[in-house]
Structures are given as C-alpha cells and as structure tokens.
Amino acid sequence: MPEVRSLGYVVISAGDLDAWETFATELVGLQVAERTEDRLRLRNDQAWYRLDVQRGDAEGVTTLGWEVSGPAELVEFAKILESAGYDVTEESADVARDRGAMGVISFTDPDGLRVELFYGQKVDKRKFVSPTGADFVTGEGGLGHVFQLVNDEERFRQLYLELLGFKLSDYIEFGPIFGTFTHCNPRHHSFAFAAVPNAPKGIGHIMFEVEDIDTVGRAYDKVVKEGIAPLAISFGRHSNDQMMSFYVNSPSGFQIEYGTGGLLIDDSTWRPSRFDVPNFWGHEHQKRA
Ligand SMILES: [Fe+2]
Numbered sequence: 001m002p003e004v005r006s007l008g009y010v011v012i013s014a015g016d017l018d019a020w021e022t023f024a025t026e027l028v029g030l031q032v033a034e035r036t037e038d039r040l041r042l043r044n045d046q047a048w049y050r051l052d053v054q055r056g057d058a059e060g061v062t063t064l065g066w067e068v069s070g071p072a073e074l075v076e077f078a079k080i081l082e083s084a085g086y087d088v089t090e091e092s093a094d095v096a097r098d099r100g101a102m103g104v105i106s107f108t109d110p111d112g113l114r115v116e117l118f119y120g121q122k123v124d125k126r127k128f129v130s131p132t133g134a135d136f137v138t139g140e141g142g143l144g145h146v147f148q149l150v151n152d153e154e155r156f157r158q159l160y161l162e163l164l165g166f167k168l169s170d171y172i173e174f175g176p177i178f179g180t181f182t183h184c185n186p187r188h189h190s191f192a193f194a195a196v197p198n199a200p201k202g203i204g205h206i207m208f209e210v211e212d213i214d215t216v217g218r219a220y221d222k223v224v225k226e227g228i229a230p231l232a233i234s235f236g237r238h239s240n241d242q243m244m245s246f247y248v249n250s251p252s253g254f255q256i257e258y259g260t261g262g263l264l265i266d267d268s269t270w271r272p273s274r275f276d277v278p279n280f281w282g283h284e285h286q287k288r289a
Helices: 017-028 071-083 093-099 153-163 213-224
Strands: 004-014 031-036 039-043 051-055 060-068 103-108 114-119 145-149 167-174 177-183 191-194 202-209 231-238 244-249 255-260 273-275 279-282
Touching: 004 017, 004 114, 004 145, 017 031, 017 039, 017 051, 017 213, 017 255, 060 071, 060 202, 071 103, 071 114, 071 153, 093 103, 093 114, 153 177, 153 191, 213 231, 213 244, 213 255, 231 255
Parallel strands: 004 051, 060 114, 145 191, 167 273, 202 255
Antiparallel strands: 004 060, 031 039, 039 051, 103 114, 145 202, 167 177, 177 191, 231 244, 231 279, 244 255
16 A cells, blocks of 8 residues: 655645735744745745745635655555546646656545645755744654545545545544544644534645744744734644644634644554543634634
C-alpha cells in the first residue's frame, strides 16, 4: 500500500491579497516567497512555498497538496482511487512546475474540493527567515494540519483511511457528532474531519505549529491587544493532540490555528481514544461581531 507522507501545500482563493500578506507575515510569521498582482506564495520552512494564495472571486481553500515518496506511489494511488470510482488526472509537467513538484495527480473529494498528490517538492536555497522570528515545526510532519467540515463522514473515512492510507489518531465528541482525527506521519493529525450539520463545508482551519510558547503568546497579544485579526477561539489546550493554541479568522474567513506543543504519535504503541471534549482548558468560542 502506498503512503501519503505529509501535507505539502495548500492553495487558497482570495480577493484581498494585501490583507493576506499583512495577516500572514505580521501575525503568523510566514515569509513571502513570491508576490505578484494575482498571487502570493508564503513559506514556513525551506520548501519553496507552503501556501499559494491566488486572486479569485471565491474565498477559501481550493486545493490540498499531499506529498508522496515518488512516481511509483502516484501510479499506485491513481489505480486505487480509480478503482474506487474517483476520476484521477495525471497533471502536465507545466502544472507540476507551477506547483513546485516533479509530478502531480489530482482528483476531487466527495465534497468537490480539489486534492493533489505530488512528489519531489522544490526546496529554496534562500534560508527561511520568519518576519516575526517564528520557528515552525515542519519536516516530516509537513506544513501543519487541516480540519475539513464535510457532508458525508463515511465517504471521507473511506477516502482518507482506506484509500489514502491515513491512520486513525482518535475521536472527539462535538455534541451529537464525532470529529475523526487521522495521521500520515508522527504529527498527531494532518487531516481531521467532521460532518457538522448546517456548517459551511470545506476547510475550516489550517494549523501552523511553532517551537515555543512565547511565539504563540506574542501572536496572541497582536490579536487581543492590537486587533490585527479577529479572534475566533481563545487560547487553550486541546484534549487529543495537547496543542496549546488559539484560532483567528483569516482574511478569507476560514480559521488559522496557531499553537505549540502538539503530541507526536508512535504507531508501535498508539491506540486511538475517544474524547468527550475538544479541550482541557480555554478555547472559548468567540461570538461573531
Ligand atoms: Fe486544529
């Protein structure tokens, strides 16, 4: 069975790239890799870019880029996905170059979000320098994690756990429904999903993890004392991955989780749990203004 290695990149459609640049650099501490009239690429490590913000009418995440080990894995995944009824496209060399990869295949998930599998991520020789001095936890854990609000939980369970080979991390009870957390490397989860009724579907948040609590605290001050971005969920500690984090609304509406101290999973000893609450303390959802 081929394996997904990490979350490599995320593509976002947004109307206000200037707002994104300010938000990403001054609050999150991402570095601008490329800026044109219609495009803003951002990095949080030595990869050429991790977020690709493209000017568009829609607001939100349009594409998830999952890294695999090589061309053989792309062929194997294409077969597995096609036999399960997914329409898989082998992308051209031009698309791969634009993505900063050697090879890319694409398909759409059950809710219509574009998913890409790629290998050979482009590394930038320029040293990553965060404008806020943030050191991001990346490496084999990829850029961070994403949480997706979905329509049909069972179809996403099949896609990520059975077809893409993610492993179960645990579950959190959100009222009558459960969030499912999955991993593809030691990061506690790279992909989580929940079928929350009446919630807008798609990527609800992207998480960036930094090395130290002071970087999180300084960013938190910029939100609560300076109002650089609207606070969505206050500082707190998650029950399952033990991440100490807060959430802000990005310029495109979905949230960015910013935290430190996330749990790492050792598959030889890991057993999935169920949690009845998402946090040990804090994490108060803010009322929308
Ligand atoms: Fe999260």
